Amino acid sequence: HVLDGNLEPRPEWVPGDLYIGGIGVAKGYWRDPERTAASFVQHPEWERP
Numbered sequence: 001h002v003l004d005g006n007l008e009p010r011p012e013w014v015p016g017d018l019y020i021g022g023i024g025v026a027k028g029y030w031r032d033p034e035r036t037a038a039s040f041v042q043h044p045e046w047e048r049p
Contacts, residue, residue: 007043019043 002016003009010016019041029036 007041021046 001009001019002012002014003019004016007019026036026040029039
């Protein structure tokens with residue numbers, strides 16, 4: 001997903017920040033809440049960080 005600073009989706013032609021998710025992204029963060037909090041954000045419309 002390409003989002004702006006408010007975590008809102010950006011149109012394809014507009015620059016933004018790349019946000020990715022899924023099980024494969026989180027490898028190495030399992031049961032490490034400090035590291036997880038430093039690296040992941042919770043999107044208000046999605047259930048998982």
